[in-house]
Amino acid sequence: MKYLIVVLLLVASLYSAEVVAVGEKYKSSSDCQACHNHLVKQWRESWHSNSHYKKDEYFRASVDYVSRKTHKSLNAIKVECATCHNPRISVTSTDTDYEIAAVLGLDKNSKVNKAVHDNTLNEGINCVVCHNIDQIHSELDASHRGMDRVSWSKTGLMSGPFDDANSPYHKTEYREFMDKNPNQLCFVCHANDHTAKGEAFINMQAEYKDSTEKCVDCHMSSKKELYAATLPIDHGKPKKRMIREHWFDGGHIKPMWKDALKVKAKVDGDNLVITLKNDLPHNIPSGFGSREILIEIEYKNKDKDVGVETVSLTRHYLSKYKKPTIPHMAEQASKDDSVPAKGEKKVKVKYYKKATMAVITVSYRLVNDEVRGILDLKEPIWKEKMPITKVSVRL
Ligand code: HEC
Ligand code: HEC
Ligand code: HEC
Ligand code: HEC
Ligand code: HEC
Structure with a gap:
């Protein structure tokens, strides 16, 4: 038994993140500007x-909320969220001693406090x-992510796509x-960030449909x-050289959404059936819980408005007290309503018999009304409707 515990502890320690300090010469993107300015400028956008807590209102409000509720x-x-959001942090966990020090206000000079506030x-x-x-440890189970899934090189060694690169500033390796x-x-x-109950709401690896398509080609x-x-x-x-630019454009960048879904519609009895088609290898919405696709249907007869319907494709989360909450704090999640990768989703809405035309507008929002309200997000980007497509269907 003792032997088994020792082995288990040993295995667990092999699997946990090991901090390797980043040398002063390489810490900041401005250290790379002298020779890679084109890539640095793209990445900065x-x-x-x-x-980071200081730069993303939604992230900051979520961290504050989790702290309050737990x-x-x-x-x-x-520190917990840094696993993926700031994986070069110099501490990887906190313990009860730290919690007591923090409550007493005695943590100012602690390693944790210094690590978190490192510029x-x-x-x-x-x-x-x-x-x-x-190295990336893909052999580890799905729960090991961010810094827990990688080991770092010595400082000053840059991994890259070339096997014949030479730089006077740093070492390189393919x-x-x-x-x-x-x-x-x-x-x-x-992949695999999850609710308090362990249900994944970032699940791109599991939902990915065509492993020959590369994220980097599109993003x-x-x-x-x-x-x-x-x-x-x-x-x-x-x-x-043959290179790739470093834009990493995604859900926050409006032009990326244009035509991300194809839309068709036809009348079926008392309903209008709208078909959304997704040709991407991942779901839409995807990436993070509480993202939302909005479908707005305006029914018209000649130029007169006959009726309006709205459908929201998103997920809702409930706390242990059955109150609406944010994804990280959820004990329960509604079913995944996204349009599947390389697939279709059919949505039924009420059909107004007098209508001769339906104008269907499909857009995307980074946060649904519920979570935006809970976190009281103020910046306009969180409720902006990013246009995907607009189609008019004769009925
Ligand atoms: C003084 C100039 C200089 C600075 C500063 C510099 N690099 Fe480089 N880097 C180079 C050169 C030169 C190459 C090789 C280019 C080639 O072979 O086409 C290179 C190549 C690379 C590669 C490709 C390696 C490979 O094997 O594919 C990466 C990645 C890289 N640098 C990252 C960085 C990062 C990150 C920083 C900042 C921390 C940085 N560089 C700072 C000059 C520099
Ligand atoms: C999210 C991961 C990620 C980040 C952050 C990132 N890169 Fe890269 N970088 C890549 C990938 C992936 C490639 C390989 C692209 C290819 O050739 O397919 C690459 C390639 C490169 C190359 C080789 C030339 C090229 O563009 O293909 C250089 C140089 C480089 N990166 C420098 C930088 C610098 C400087 C920064 C910081 C401003 C940076 N990278 C940030 C993922 C990243
Ligand atoms: C170390 C963890 C990490 C790695 C590795 C990583 N990402 Fe990310 N990525 C993030 C986090 C965290 C965010 C969210 C940042 C935010 O919104 O504050 C993000 C956001 C994004 C977004 C959304 C941007 C937007 O405008 O909405 C895209 C697209 C993306 N990443 C693509 C990639 C691609 C492609 C790769 C692989 C080359 C990659 N990422 C590797 C952690 C990572
Ligand atoms: C064929 C092109 C394509 C490929 C391949 C692709 N994406 Fe996307 N991705 C898109 C488009 C288009 C969108 C929707 C508009 C946007 O957010 O950029 C999107 C959305 C996203 C978003 C925002 C999701 C949301 O609903 O908020 C993230 C994050 C993302 N992709 C990451 C990835 C990662 C990681 C991979 C690889 C595992 C990948 N993508 C592969 C085209 C692609
Ligand atoms: C498993 C890795 C991982 C961990 C751990 C993680 N995140 Fe994230 N987070 C991501 C990725 C990847 C994205 C980007 C997804 C996208 O853009 O659609 C993201 C995006 C977000 C966003 C959306 C940001 C935006 O600008 O739209 C919020 C909010 C967020 N995370 C909060 C948190 C909080 C709070 C924690 C800690 C309790 C946390 N995350 C831990 C990977 C992680």
């Missing part, structure tokens, strides 16, 4: 660079998150997850002939 210190929740975390998912990964198999890198974090850019570094390393000029 992405929401990867906003993944009666744990704010720093303890920041270089403000950059969210920055260059040394992805490019300092040595990795398959930067080249042939980049989805593996994205699934380090874009970074296709491969282009340009250069990886601006340093003149090739006979006095930057070396030409």
